[in-house]
Amino acid sequence: MKITGLKMFLGGDGSRPLRKQLSLTLAVVFTGSILVVILLLDQLFGWQAKDLINQRSVFFMDTMLAVRQYTSKQVNPVIAPLNEGGGAFRPEAVPSYSATTVFEYLRGSKPEYKEYSYREATLNPTNLKDKSDTFESEVIASFRSSPAQKVITGERNTPLGSYHFVARPIKVTSQSCLVCHSTPDRAPRSQILAYGDSNGFGWKIDEIVGAQIVSVPQNTVFRAKRESLLATVLLLAAVFSAVALVANSILNRLILQPMRLISKKAEEASVTPSTVSFTEKNRADEIGQLAKSFERMKQSLAISMQMLKDRQKP
Ligand code: HEC
Known part of the structure; x- marks a missing residue:
């Protein structure tokens, strides 16, 4: 139960699209870190406020x-x-x-x-x-x-x-x-x-x-403390949202778009292998590896289909 929960949170159980999974994971991580930051900063700003009042x-x-x-x-x-x-x-x-x-x-x-x-x-x-x-x-x-x-x-x-x-x-x-x-x-x-x-x-x-x-x-100093805390949290939330947007767009450009393309080609190749070319095979990254595998599979499929055809000929 614990393991499945962790898997779901980190992404890896495959129960939802990658984009949603990334958003979910980031939301959980960001909310958690903001909460921890609030707790720590509340303490820190509290000490600072007390110190300031004492100095005054x-x-x-x-x-x-x-x-x-x-x-x-x-x-x-x-x-x-x-x-x-x-x-x-x-x-x-x-x-x-x-x-x-x-x-x-x-x-x-x-x-x-x-x-x-x-x-x-x-x-x-x-x-x-x-x-x-x-x-x-x-x-x-x-x-x-x-x-x-x-x-x-x-x-x-x-x-x-x-x-x-x-x-x-x-x-x-x-x-x-x-x-x-x-x-x-x-x-x-x-x-x-x-x-x-x-x-x-x-x-x-x-x-x-x-x-x-x-x-x-003490009221004015403590009010200033609360305002600083709120400003810091808003700033963090803004930074985290920007990071989430960038991460999402990177995921889309680097992985999702090429994967969709390859998956479309693979579907085509399952019917007419000879008309399809996995051009991504020249890439040096994991997408390239995937394309190479599909290319090999496509060629095997083409050979098998050819063999079947040859056998059917009288
Ligand atoms: C010349 C007389 C005089 C001398 C000497 C004097 N005081 Fe006073 N003191 C007064 C007066 C008059 C007041 C009220 C001042 C006011 O209106 O605030 C006062 C006020 C005070 C007050 C404030 C509380 C109160 O009584 O209203 C303190 C505390 C005090 N004096 C302590 C001292 C100490 C300690 C000394 C010695 C180092 C001293 N005083 C020497 C006349 C004097």
């Missing part, structure tokens, strides 16, 4: 860290003295403020950044817009319970779509932070006036108070 989020996080650093090193020394005076508090001196503000500008600059997000989520923040939500609080709790952990990455499914996130802990690393984040009486008056004295205080040295979290949307 790491770059995004590094950029935000650089903005923070620039603010600490270059902007803060210039602006901080202003906050000591009685004037309005200048948040430009605060790294967290500059990072979130730069991000807002970035987000506003192009529609494709609309879904990106950068958060300095904090359990007890100075600016209440930095208050961690449930998901962010869980990430912070996980950093607090294992302080050696430097980064958490993962996927997050929300009603708006699926996101890849990268999170890093925010730790109170220097005593200078405690000026503004320990007790209200140590903080500049201007800060109290701007943010109040009830939140963003009580932080301790070496405490993990929050997490920087970048989120990058």
